Amino acid sequence: MKALKSFLLTFACLLLTPPVLAARPAPSPIPGPRSAPAVVSVPAADRYALRCQERAPERYRSHQGTALWGTKPSWDSSPGTNEKHSVLVSIDVNAVRKTETGVKAVRLEKGRLVAWPQTSQQVAGTVLQGTSGDGKPVEVAICAAEPASDDPELTWYRIEAWNPVAQEWENPCTADGRVPAPRAVAVSGVWDGTGARRDVPGKLTLACENGAISKCVRWGYKPWTERNGKSLVDLHQACTRMARADYCGNGRSHTRDYTVIDMYDGFGVLSPTTQASEDFDPKKITFEAAWAPDGATCISRTRDGKALSSILQECPQRFRASTVDLGEGDRCAVQREGVSPKAALLRNRSHGSP
Structure with missing residues (x-):
């Protein structure tokens, strides 16, 4: 079980550096404009x-x-x-x-x-x-x-x-x-x-x-499976938002390369990790957010260390400041307008701001 959880502790690998291009020799100066070579189909x-x-x-x-x-x-x-x-x-x-x-x-x-x-x-x-x-x-x-x-x-x-x-x-x-x-x-x-x-x-x-x-x-959120008679399609979709820290549900990611995250849900697929490993210490991570298929339902802090106000500006009128206690030590600082934070399918914890 310990090996399984070590595998499930996930690296949300996000782009920090541009692709590395192979170096090419500098072309010899040629007078006048040059047209691009034609591609032969x-x-x-x-x-x-x-x-x-x-x-x-x-x-x-x-x-x-x-x-x-x-x-x-x-x-x-x-x-x-x-x-x-x-x-x-x-x-x-x-x-x-x-x-x-x-x-x-x-x-x-x-x-x-x-x-x-x-x-x-x-x-x-x-x-x-x-x-x-x-x-x-x-x-x-x-x-x-x-x-x-x-x-x-x-x-x-x-x-x-x-x-x-x-x-x-x-x-x-x-x-x-x-x-x-x-x-x-x-x-x-x-x-x-x-x-x-x-x-x-x-x-x-x-x-x-x-x-x-x-x-x-x-990670176990297979959309073709069921738990207690309920399809995991929405849980899988909520996971795609969580994996990329897509708080606003607009496709924009808010995380960094190789950030360690721990996820858990109410379906019994995954539970919070309590055992420490080489790259994970449960004592050093804190609650981040609760997730629905269309983004976060409430947020404690951002994964990339930016101020919560930047998320409120990115998707105005979507969240409002409100302290919400979800239990088990998970508390939110902002919550989704018109959506109960406790209706979330998935929650996650991560390390604090880099």
């Missing part, structure tokens, strides 16, 4: 033949964690990030672009994809139509399926997406020092840039390992 037959091959190292890498999906915000190599954007936000389970095994569609069974109409067929090698954050089409190849060793309901997928800028297949998941080759998990629902989730018939999300959607599944 690869024919579809050749494109599909290139999927799921061994790849050279990524052109750039960055620490990530503010991102909801865990994917790259764009296909170009420019510095900076956009935690509200993604090169891949959903896939169409009925739009098979290429297959070698006769798969006509895929279906989601708990945390794994199965082929349709013949469930015995392999989904690996299938190319599906996906959509980016700006609504553009993107093709997604499922390269390999890896059943989770600790959860028979969950399967991890090695995926690639067609990069129209570089004209090559590329892992759309953003890597960091802890997970250099991220995989993805299939989750029902589609998320937008504000972090809101909705059910869209025929679509689902391939959430990368370093994103909040995927992390919340790993």
Whole structure:
């Protein structure tokens, strides 16, 4: 149990530094303006033949964690990030672009994809139509399926997406020092840039390992499960807000890289941690906030050390100053207008201001 809780004590990994770009030689001076080189489009037959091959190292890498999906915000190599954007936000389970095994569609069974109409067929090698954050089409190849060793309901997928800028297949998941080759998990629902989730018939999300959607599944908040007859869909969604410290429910994160957090809920999935470990001391953390699917219901303090007044300014008329005692030593300084703090599905504690 101690090992399990050590795994569940989470690092909300948030961008502090821009991506590191490989240095390039300075170009020789050339008089007059220079046009950008034209990108030659690869024919579809050749494109599909290139999927799921061994790849050279990524052109750039960055620490990530503010991102909801865990994917790259764009296909170009420019510095900076956009935690509200993604090169891949959903896939169409009925739009098979290429297959070698006769798969006509895929279906989601708990945390794994199965082929349709013949469930015995392999989904690996299938190319599906996906959509980016700006609504553009993107093709997604499922390269390999890896059943989770600790959860028979969950399967991890090695995926690639067609990069129209570089004209090559590329892992759309953003890597960091802890997970250099991220995989993805299939989750029902589609998320937008504000972090809101909705059910869209025929679509689902391939959430990368370093994103909040995927992390919340790993922490035990699996949206396909139930506790005492209640679905965990809303609890999983509340977790995505909590993981990113999205107090206002607008998709904006308020945390720092590798911040240790402890979460607990009223469903009996997780309880407060009482045992100390190498990177966690329960005596040094304090209550932070209570969470609902659309953001915090009440806040004691911010995770990134900013004044609570900055949150009140970010989402005016959403919170008001009010001391609320939730019990078990959890007290809030501001609470949500028109929402009872005790209606929260999830609470968390963290270290004080950095």
